[in-house]
Amino acid sequence: MILVTGINGQLGYDVIKELKNRNIDCIGAGRSEFDITDEQKTKSFIKNILPEAVIHCAAYTAVDKAEDEPELCEKVNVFGTKFIAEACKEIDAKMMYISTDYVFPGSGEQAYEIDDKTGPLGVYGKTKLKGENYVKSILEKYFIVRVSWVFGKNGNNFIKTMLRIGKERKEVNVVSDQIGSPTYTKDLAKLLCDMVVTDKYGVYHATNEEYCSWADLAKEVFRIAGYSTCVKPIKTEEYPAKAKRPLNSRLSKKSLDDAGFKRLPNWKNAVDNYLKNLEF
Ligand SMILES: NC(=O)c1ccc[n+]([C@@H]2O[C@H](COP(=O)([O-])OP(=O)(O)OC[C@H]3O[C@@H](n4cnc5c(N)ncnc54)[C@H](OP(=O)(O)O)[C@@H]3O)[C@@H](O)[C@H]2O)c1
Structure with a gap:
């Protein structure tokens, strides 16, 4: 399970x-099942149901807000992850930890390889990297997917924001000097389900x-949606945001x-599929 x-x-x-579409035995947990910052609840939930693998998608993801509440972000992304890893270790379960391009500093134009030097620019990226490090140090049977x-x-x-304001x-005005790849959760979910049933442990990058x-x-969103809204390209420094973001988010898929x-x-294909299934 x-x-x-x-x-x-x-x-x-x-x-x-x-997982349900594939008839794989599974249980989903939200905050009401257990808050991952509650060590006792998190560990007892996992030890009670004895899963073969945990796909850990919960996280503190508000990148700008994290700059104002670093302790909460750390509690969720670092210690929540650590508690799950420790529970997995105890019951010999695999763990899949979802991480981020924000563990990298974003310099240069080359795509980052999995073992390139990290150097997060903000609180969110720092906490996700610390989460990765706990997973690596506690477990052998882990997947880290950035x-x-x-x-x-x-x-x-x-x-969704573009559709609303467009x-x-x-x-x-939209930032044009941060380069990366969008990731559609429906496409990613297929890969994660393929991966989690294997023993091909390690670090991966996965995006469209x-x-x-x-x-x-x-x-592309406006084109597919049929909006005539113009996009005015601006530089990162012209867009007021609390957290610093990497300019280069290119991730190599070699692994x-x-x-x-x-x-x-391809990301254009993913956006097209996404908008076909979205009411806006
Ligand atoms: N979003 C991005 O652009 C992005 C980019 C790179 C990597 N990632 C990573 O991809 C993964 C999935 O992201 P996502 O976009 O699906 O995130 P999301 O939509 O923000 O969902 C995160 C979920 O985590 C839950 N959560 C937060 N704190 C919790 C706690 N203390 N206990 C239990 N559950 C808690 C939230 O619950 P509530 O609904 O109750 O708040 C929420 O449902 C994360 O690991 C994230 O770091 C995301």
Whole structure:
């Protein structure tokens, strides 16, 4: 049986759905089942149900807010992850930890390989990296999957924001010097379900294929949605945000290829599929 955390978030919602579609025995947990910052509850829940694997999708994901409440962000992303890893160790379960491109500093233009030097710029990235380090130090049977620019049906994301403001405005300013890849939770969920049943442990990068900027993504969203809204490209420094973000979020998929996992579809294809299934 597989346990999925964070099922009321974007990714957890699609992961549990995909496991059910495949008739894989699974249990989903949201905050009401256990708050991952509660060590006793988290560990006893896991030890009671004895899963073979835990896909840990729950996280503190508010990147800017994290700068104002670093302790809470740390509690969730570092210690919540540590408690889950310790419980997995005790019952000999595999753990899949979802991490982020924000563990990297974002310099240069090369795609980051899995073992490139990390150097998070903000609180969120720092806590996700500490979470990774606990997983690596506690467990042998782990998958760390770094993803970026996540969008899914269940939750808020950049695409939903663009659809909302694009409807009201003739022109929107969007950052064009941060380059990376969007990741559609429905595509990612398939890969995670393929991966978790194997013993091909290690660190992976997984996003939809090809790179773009946030401005490119906004343009594609408006094009598919049939909006005439103009996208005005701006620089990161012109956009007021509390947290510093990496300019280069390109992630190399070499480790997926080496392990024989199928890459995710092109991001334009993913956005197209997403919008077909979304009411806006
Ligand atoms: N979103 C992105 O752009 C992005 C980019 C890179 C990596 N990631 C990583 O991808 C994974 C999935 O992200 P996502 O976009 O699906 O996140 P999300 O939509 O924000 O969902 C996160 C879920 O975690 C739950 N959660 C937060 N604190 C908790 C706690 N103390 N105890 C139990 N549950 C708690 C939340 O519960 P409530 O619903 O009750 O608040 C929420 O349902 C995360 O590991 C994230 O770090 C995300």
